[in-house]
Amino acid sequence: MPKPTYRFCAGPWNFSEGRDPYGPETRAAHSFDWKLSALKKLGFDAMMFHDDDAVPNIDTKSATQVLKEAKELKKRLDGEGIVAEMVAPRLWFAPQTIDGGYTSNRKADRQYAIDRSKQTLDIARVLGTDLIVLWLAREGTYLRESKSGARSTELLVDALDAMLAHDKKARLCIEPKPNEPMDHAYIPTIGHALAIAQLTRDPKRIGCLIESAHSILAGLDPADEIDFAMAFGKLWSLHLNDQNGLKFDQDKPFGSANLRVAFNQIRALERNGYGSRGEYVAFDVHPFRTTREEHYLKHLDNSRKTFLRLVEKARSYPTKQADALIADRNYQDLDQLVIEHLLGR
Ligand code: XLS
Ligand code: MG
Numbered sequence: 001m002p003k004p005t006y007r008f009c010a011g012p013w014n015f016s017e018g019r020d021p022y023g024p025e026t027r028a029a030h031s032f033d034w035k036l037s038a039l040k041k042l043g044f045d046a047m048m049f050h051d052d053d054a055v056p057n058i059d060t061k062s063a064t065q066v067l068k069e070a071k072e073l074k075k076r077l078d079g080e081g082i083v084a085e086m087v088a089p090r091l092w093f094a095p096q097t098i099d100g101g102y103t104s105n106r107k108a109d110r111q112y113a114i115d116r117s118k119q120t121l122d123i124a125r126v127l128g129t130d131l132i133v134l135w136l137a138r139e140g141t142y143l144r145e146s147k148s149g150a151r152s153t154e155l156l157v158d159a160l161d162a163m164l165a166h167d168k169k170a171r172l173c174i175e176p177k178p179n180e181p182m183d184h185a186y187i188p189t190i191g192h193a194l195a196i197a198q199l200t201r202d203p204k205r206i207g208c209l210i211e212s213a214h215s216i217l218a219g220l221d222p223a224d225e226i227d228f229a230m231a232f233g234k235l236w237s238l239h240l241n242d243q244n245g246l247k248f249d250q251d252k253p254f255g256s257a258n259l260r261v262a263f264n265q266i267r268a269l270e271r272n273g274y275g276s277r278g279e280y281v282a283f284d285v286h287p288f289r290t291t292r293e294e295h296y297l298k299h300l301d302n303s304r305k306t307f308l309r310l311v312e313k314a315r316s317y318p319t320k321q322a323d324a325l326i327a328d329r330n331y332q333d334l335d336q337l338v339i340e341h342l343l344g345r
Contacts, residue, residue: 140182213243239284
């Protein structure tokens with residue numbers, strides 16, 4: 001298989017200002033144009049969008065106005081030579097989504113979520129991408145007795161069907177995450193995402209997006225999730241980052257918490273040829289709250305550097321030696337071989 005050349009992507013939200021639940025911003029916000037040209041300078045090829053990153057204050061605007069602004073954005077992207085990778089409906093901010101989007105217990109609120117998702121497909125078409133990402137943020141519960149899991153599965157299928165019917169060319173990419181903001185989410189892993197696709201009107205147009213931190217939060221190895229999704233030809237997008245154990249979603253730079261887990265993700269991408277069908281490597285990372293303004297871009301630049309260094313490491317991995325150790329069931333020395341390789345010997 002030819003070695004892929006990777007292309008990189010990030011979203012406007014990845015230039016975050018340091019706010020957390022316990023304190024305000026620690027860095028001044030930058031304009032959208034600043035972020036766009038920063039990505040270009042960093043050697044990134046694409047930007048990913050929430051619907052309201054593409055069209056701010058989207059709920060206050062008419063459908064015509066939304067599409068007009070999307071067209072203007074497309075021009076700015078073309079001018080900068082940056083592609084729109086995907087668009088994702090932000091279904092966790094508005095008052096209508098307090099109890100979830102597609103699985104809300106209120107019919108009118110579910111309709112809001114579906115209408116907003118359909119509009120996201122329209123925006124994506126204008127931006128020149130067929131890829132819609134669904135991070136199902138509030139599709140879950142704080143307490144299980146508040147919703148029926150069986151009913152919620154049906155409602156999720158209805159919502160996916162409505163999107164598939166709205167645009168016959170769009171591809172929907174489910175981004176699973178097991179928790180946060182919810183106690184438990186309904187689609188916590190890649191297995192769930194690929195399984196629910198089978199209940200829809202067009203399973204071929206439903207794939208998935210793996211975020212390293214989300215797999216780790218589910219107690220899984222992101223490399224296994226990559227191998228599994230790619231065995232089905234379903235890994236259509238990727239959010240690399242890192243996460244130190246089971247706690248709040250950290251979105252650390254790629255490789256920051258566990259270099260070996262990062263290395264194994266790269267090996268999985270390499271052996272499955274990720275990128276060879278035009279898929280992008282996105283870094284869903286945030287600066288640390290302590291990061292000063294002059295270092296605003298380090299988390300993205302460093303993630304990309306680490307990624308490329310680990311690609312070299314994957315390509316120079318002593319496969320013959322490793323295979324001999326595997327044949328001999330000498331996993332003790334295999335373990336050390338990996339460690340020595342990562343340490344640079
Ligand atoms: C949050 C998600 C989000 C998605 C896009 O945890 O990672 O950033 O990638 O909606
Ligand atoms: Mg993500």
